[in-house]
Amino acid sequence: KAKALGDGSFQFFEPVMCQEAKRRLQLEAALHRALEQRQFTLHYQPRVDLRSLRTLGVEALLRWQHPEFGSIPPLEFIPLAEERGQIGTIGCWVLNAACHDVKSLNDRYGLALHVSVNVSARQLRSPDLIEQVRAALAESGLPAAALELELTESALIEDLDQSVQVLQGLKALGVRLSIDDFGTGYSSLSYLKRLPIDVLKLDRSFVAENPAGDDFLRSLVNMAHVLKLSVVAEGIEHRAAMEALRDALCDEGQGYLFARPMPLAALETFLTQEHASRTDGQ
Numbered sequence: 001k002a003k004a005l006g007d008g009s010f011q012f013f014e015p016v017m018c019q020e021a022k023r024r025l026q027l028e029a030a031l032h033r034a035l036e037q038r039q040f041t042l043h044y045q046p047r048v049d050l051r052s053l054r055t056l057g058v059e060a061l062l063r064w065q066h067p068e069f070g071s072i073p074p075l076e077f078i079p080l081a082e083e084r085g086q087i088g089t090i091g092c093w094v095l096n097a098a099c100h101d102v103k104s105l106n107d108r109y110g111l112a113l114h115v116s117v118n119v120s121a122r123q124l125r126s127p128d129l130i131e132q133v134r135a136a137l138a139e140s141g142l143p144a145a146a147l148e149l150e151l152t153e154s155a156l157i158e159d160l161d162q163s164v165q166v167l168q169g170l171k172a173l174g175v176r177l178s179i180d181d182f183g184t185g186y187s188s189l190s191y192l193k194r195l196p197i198d199v200l201k202l203d204r205s206f207v208a209e210n211p212a213g214d215d216f217l218r219s220l221v222n223m224a225h226v227l228k229l230s231v232v233a234e235g236i237e238h239r240a241a242m243e244a245l246r247d248a249l250c251d252e253g254q255g256y257l258f259a260r261p262m263p264l265a266a267l268e269t270f271l272t273q274e275h276a277s278r279t280d281g282q
């Protein structure tokens, strides 16, 4: 589209497609420098036991704050980092920072929280992953059993045979493995039998679509338990959802109802308050 200007020339407007492409290019260039310029931080979201409502662990969620573009959501920059081959370096930073933070938190407060770190498809295919995990544990001193790696169904299914091998290597280190966003992809329980997985994380959309007293939810949780998997529900926003999941014998939950992802300092306050309210009630 062009608009005639008074002087007889035309001013061209950028179509939406071009604007999107331009932003991608700008973000790509900025992403290269984000790590060294310390623009990444981790937020932590508590994961609670659905019966006692106690915090058992936290999920590390990456945040990118750019001086010019502001805060960029992970759903925008993670796929970009994957495509541009930067996820390996970024993912390695996340692993080290998360292990370090939770180890020091546990030490300072006498806790035994575990931490979950998201691992993308490309990281899973990288020959460096196992060594990166081993090094992050060794350098932080976090016990391997306190680290959980979250993988998605689609990443695992891309090459199931290779996934089995990598997962076995990771299990040999002693870490826990979970399937993230379960219910959004293939959602077949059969391939789970082949994988050394410990935890199934039900996706937020799945949780929202299956209301209280739902036989499907109950059966799914039951089947997961038969496979010796512990079940975590993501994105619990309302008490009713929490109760439905608890009735379906889901083990743990995560969501705004309990707490939002927050910086480490806020997590410390949250845990201190949680501890105080528990000892008050006794």
Ligand code: C2E
Pocket (backbone or CB within 6 Å): 045, 060, 061, 062, 073, 074, 075, 078, 091, 094, 118, 119, 120, 150, 180, 181, 204, 234, 235, 236, 237, 254, 255, 256, 257, 261
């Ligand atoms: P995810 O691993 O499934 O993480 C859960 C997402 O749900 C987070 O979004 C979290 O903030 C959001 N969430 C938690 N509770 C609620 C709730 O009650 N309601 C709603 N509406 N949302 C809730 P976030 O932080 O924007 O992260 C989005 C995705 O980006 C993550 O999904 C994960 O796939 C990816 N991601 C985040 N950090 C990393 C990372 O360090 N590495 C990799 N590879 N991926 C990451």
Ligand code: MG
Pocket (backbone or CB within 6 Å): 059, 118, 150, 180
């Ligand atoms: Mg996750």
Ligand code: MG
Pocket (backbone or CB within 6 Å): 180, 181, 201, 203, 234
């Ligand atoms: Mg998820």
Ligand code: MG
Pocket (backbone or CB within 6 Å): 181, 203, 204
């Ligand atoms: Mg998700």
